[in-house]
Amino acid sequence: MEIRWTYAFVDRPMESFGRALEFWAAVTDSRVSQVRGENGEFATLVPGSGDACGKVQAAGSGDGGAHLDLAVDDVPGLAAAAVRLGGAVAAEHEGWAVLRSPAGLLFCAVPWAGESVRPPVVHGSRLDQVCLDVPPSAFGAEIAFWSGLLTGWTSRPGALPEFHALVPPAGLPVRILLQRLDEERAAAAHPDLACADIAATRARHEDLGATRVADHPHWTVMRDPAGGLYCLTGRDPETGGLPRAAS
Numbered sequence: 001m002e003i004r005w006t007y008a009f010v011d012r013p014m015e016s017f018g019r020a021l022e023f024w025a026a027v028t029d030s031r032v033s034q035v036r037g038e039n040g041e042f043a044t045l046v047p048g049s050g051d052a053c054g055k056v057q058a059a060g061s062g063d064g065g066a067h068l069d070l071a072v073d074d075v076p077g078l079a080a081a082a083v084r085l086g087g088a089v090a091a092e093h094e095g096w097a098v099l100r101s102p103a104g105l106l107f108c109a110v111p112w113a114g115e116s117v118r119p120p121v122v123h124g125s126r127l128d129q130v131c132l133d134v135p136p137s138a139f140g141a142e143i144a145f146w147s148g149l150l151t152g153w154t155s156r157p158g159a160l161p162e163f164h165a166l167v168p169p170a171g172l173p174v175r176i177l178l179q180r181l182d183e184e185r186a187a188a189a190h191p192d193l194a195c196a197d198i199a200a201t202r203a204r205h206e207d208l209g210a211t212r213v214a215d216h217p218h219w220t221v222m223r224d225p226a227g228g229l230y231c232l233t234g235r236d237p238e239t240g241g242l243p244r245a246a247s
Helices: 014-027 075-084 136-149 198-207
Strands: 005-013 030-032 042-047 054-059 065-072 088-093 096-100 106-111 125-134 154-157 163-167 175-180 188-195 211-215 219-223 229-233
Touching (some): 005 014, 005 125, 014 054, 065 075, 065 125, 065 188, 075 088, 075 106, 075 136, 125 136, 125 229, 136 163, 136 175, 198 211, 198 219, 198 229
Antiparallel strands (some): 005 065, 088 096, 096 106, 154 163, 163 175, 211 219
8 A cells, every 4th residue: 555645743732723833834834724624623734835744633632742644545445454454443534534553543544635745844844753652562563553554664673772763765755753652651642853953943943932841862852832742853854864873
């Protein structure tokens, strides 16, 4: 099953949806599409050039997080493949489906609409990754699920033992990082940006209302004005890869 395009969906509480739209449009140098959905809960981040690969959703409950949209020619086929690999169909809609990984992470199968041109790097960074935070007991099964589902992607261990990367073929805009948590708790997900200069990107995001949560050797955890967590990572915004010294 070929994945034709990928979207990073930023999920934030309904009460802070407007703040989330404003912030994520600014950091990706995008304009916000007209909101859509039964309750006006979806919007696309439309780049100045290239095809969109980021969206924002107002979550019905919880603090929000992130999820993936996988665009394909055959939505039922992707759903069937997910079920065969140990996932489940969480909800079916006209033309698209909400799926669930073995660890309980939601993602969507959506019809491909011809997207093909990756947006450029802006302000030295790029929203290019969804990190799936998985408890230790589910980590191996989650790696097997995503590696089996994403045919043609490169599945490889990360630079640290708690990470596993799923790198798409050239041209697809959003990759996946699996992170093994250090405790047993519910799986979650958050968006990551690749940054040429983490400190410079952090300063710009702080000017836009974000706050720094924690520093690590190769990434910084941030909280956006809508209350959601995300990470600034020291990866090449063009390739998504780690600097040579860290690889």
